[in-house]
Amino acid sequence: MSNPNEPNIAERTYIMVKPDGVDRGLIGEILSRFEKRGFKLIAAKLARPSKATLEQHYADLRERPFFPGLINYMLSGPVFCMVLEGLDAVKTGRAMLGTTNPLQSAPGTIRGDFSLVTGRNICHGSDTVANAEKEIALWFPEGTLPYSLSQAAMIYEIKN
Numbered sequence: 001m002s003n004p005n006e007p008n009i010a011e012r013t014y015i016m017v018k019p020d021g022v023d024r025g026l027i028g029e030i031l032s033r034f035e036k037r038g039f040k041l042i043a044a045k046l047a048r049p050s051k052a053t054l055e056q057h058y059a060d061l062r063e064r065p066f067f068p069g070l071i072n073y074m075l076s077g078p079v080f081c082m083v084l085e086g087l088d089a090v091k092t093g094r095a096m097l098g099t100t101n102p103l104q105s106a107p108g109t110i111r112g113d114f115s116l117v118t119g120r121n122i123c124h125g126s127d128t129v130a131n132a133e134k135e136i137a138l139w140f141p142e143g144t145l146p147y148s149l150s151q152a153a154m155i156y157e158i159k160n
């Protein structure tokens with residue numbers, strides 16, 4: 001059984017380049033940052049999600065005043081969906097993303113380097129391990145992930 005005090009080397013997160021990020025040609029830049037950091041790309045696809053899928057993805061925000069605008073934004077073009085695996089992937093992914101409001105995101109973060117407004121913040125990242133699992137299941141229905149083994153864990157074992 002894994003030790004809750006140890007970072008999980010085989011943790012997976014769901015990262016999604018939003019329509020503005022895709023439109024601005026930032027897929028490669030964003031993926032490259034995760035690969036260079038040491039995360040393993042487990043699955044990826046360009047998708048045109050349905051309204052129902054987006055409403056499920058953002059279900060926690062359904063009552064917020066910006067919800068209809070958020071769904072329209074996410075429907076405005078293709079998104080690029082990724083599963084990335086590696087050491088503390090969820091927490092590290094959020095740190096690499098920056099804060100929800102890009103103006104408060106530090107330079108060096110994805111949002112801090114490439115965006116200015118909350119309503120066009122170019123990239124999503126799971127905020128908890130439980131939500132990552134739900135989001136991976138939603139965007140990559142069971143059986144579609146090309147990797148079943150933990151590649152990151154294998155690399156880690158080889159190097160230690």
Ligand SMILES: Nc1ncnc2c1ncn2[C@@H]1O[C@H](COP(=O)(O)OP(=O)(O)OP(=O)(O)O)[C@@H](O)[C@H]1O
Nearest residue numbers: 061066070099100118119120121123124125126127
């Ligand atoms: N006040 C707002 N006005 C407009 N859009 C907003 C606002 N707050 C949040 N959003 C949009 O909704 C998304 C989800 O909001 P949430 O509070 O979950 O932030 P987040 O976890 O940083 O973002 P994401 O879930 O997309 O990674 C934000 O990334 C942003 O695109």
